[in-house]
Amino acid sequence: RLPTRVRIVEVGPRDGLQNEQQPISTDLKVELIERLANAGIATIEAGSFVNPKWVPQMAGSDEVFRQMGRTPGVQYAALTPNLQGAQRALEAGASELAIFAAASEAFSQKNINCSIEQSLVRFKPVMELAHTAGIPVRGYVSCVVGCPYQGEVEPQVVAQVSRQLLDLGCYEISLGDTIGVGTPASITRMLDAVAEEVAIDLLAVHLHDTYGQAIANIYASLLRGVRVIDSSVAGLGGCPYARGASGNVATEDVLYLLDGLGIEHGINLQAVAEAGHFITQALGRPNGSRAGRALLAK
Numbered sequence: 001r002l003p004t005r006v007r008i009v010e011v012g013p014r015d016g017l018q019n020e021q022q023p024i025s026t027d028l029k030v031e032l033i034e035r036l037a038n039a040g041i042a043t044i045e046a047g048s049f050v051n052p053k054w055v056p057q058m059a060g061s062d063e064v065f066r067q068m069g070r071t072p073g074v075q076y077a078a079l080t081p082n083l084q085g086a087q088r089a090l091e092a093g094a095s096e097l098a099i100f101a102a103a104s105e106a107f108s109q110k111n112i113n114c115s116i117e118q119s120l121v122r123f124k125p126v127m128e129l130a131h132t133a134g135i136p137v138r139g140y141v142s143c144v145v146g147c148p149y150q151g152e153v154e155p156q157v158v159a160q161v162s163r164q165l166l167d168l169g170c171y172e173i174s175l176g177d178t179i180g181v182g183t184p185a186s187i188t189r190m191l192d193a194v195a196e197e198v199a200i201d202l203l204a205v206h207l208h209d210t211y212g213q214a215i216a217n218i219y220a221s222l223l224r225g226v227r228v229i230d231s232s233v234a235g236l237g238g239c240p241y242a243r244g245a246s247g248n249v250a251t252e253d254v255l256y257l258l259d260g261l262g263i264e265h266g267i268n269l270q271a272v273a274e275a276g277h278f279i280t281q282a283l284g285r286p287n288g289s290r291a292g293r294a295l296l297a298k
């Protein structure tokens with residue numbers, strides 16, 4: 001049965017821009033975030049607080065968080081790998097944190113330079129800090145169906161890591177198909193395994209669209225009862241630790257799907273399409289949203 005309402009987590013300003021090679025000004029990032037908030041998106045991942053040596057584009061996240069105007073009711077989330085990042089994020093005024101683990105040992109090592117188990121140890125002080133500050137924390141699991149280094153990933157491992165993040169105190173677990181290899185069959189198998197450990201209403205899907213399966217995978221996830229979807233305006237992005245992986249599913253495409261299914265989301269699709277046009281023009285990139293392009297051509 002399909003849900004009646006879905007929450008969108010916009011990850012474009014972080015996941016979408018983190019891999020961009022050309023310099024992007026703080027003003028441009030801020031305008032993108034403000035446009036997305038004005039369009040009615042209630043959760044926006046606005047940046048990350050990681051080692052700038054590895055992800056230079058996010059080095060200015062402190063400045064972004066300090067400069068952007070805040071819309072009441074909007075959560076401005078920051079991706080943080082450890083205590084150092086969490087402290088920086090809170091000082092800059094993040095209203096939500098996201099920690100990120102993986103269901104693949106090889107990816108964990110490449111991405112955050114430690115094992116899955118060590119990463120969970122590193123997250124403990126982050127959770128304590130956030131708890132003291134009264135800030136909610138979201139947990140990501142990467143490589144939920146496939147890993148760029150290790151190949152296929154067992155749904156049981158995804159379920160275990162999801163459970164561990166929940167036990168640490170995350171309010172929601174976002175399941176990342178980092179390299180977009182899933183299909184409705186493998187995504188459904190994975191969701192069924194995870195739902196044994198974590199209630200379906202605490203799960204989100206975070207699907208990169210490398211093989212063009214993301215919209216089909218979202219429909220399959222909705223049919224399983226998932227009510228939170230991560231997406232990126234204009235389909236921006238990719239992961240610096242997953243070569244060849246394309247951006248997340250485009251927010252505009254997801255909203256068009258939800259509208260067609262009669263599922264509420266509270267977002268102005270036209271305004272998101274305009275934000276997608278704005279950012280892709282500014283970056284000199286093609287707009288990766290099919291729905292966005294169609295709406296703008298009207």
Ligand code: HMG
Pocket residue numbers: 015018048049050051052054055081082084085086100111112113114140141142143175176177178206208238239240241
């Ligand atoms: P490490 O080398 O193990 O950390 O890196 P360390 O604690 O040994 O510190 C080494 C150096 O990093 C030190 O600096 C620290 O100060 C610095 P030095 O003394 O050499 O000058 N450092 C930091 N600097 C700034 N902010 C910090 C921080 N922490 C340490 N928070 C670390 C571990 C995780 C920090 C590193 O590997 C890193 O930053 N990796 C980048 C990971 C990343 O951003 N990946 C992309 C995002 S994840 C993603 O896209 C997937 C997702 O979208 C879901 C999906 O699609 O599946 C979420």
Ligand code: MG
Pocket residue numbers: 015176178206208239248
């Ligand atoms: Mg991602």
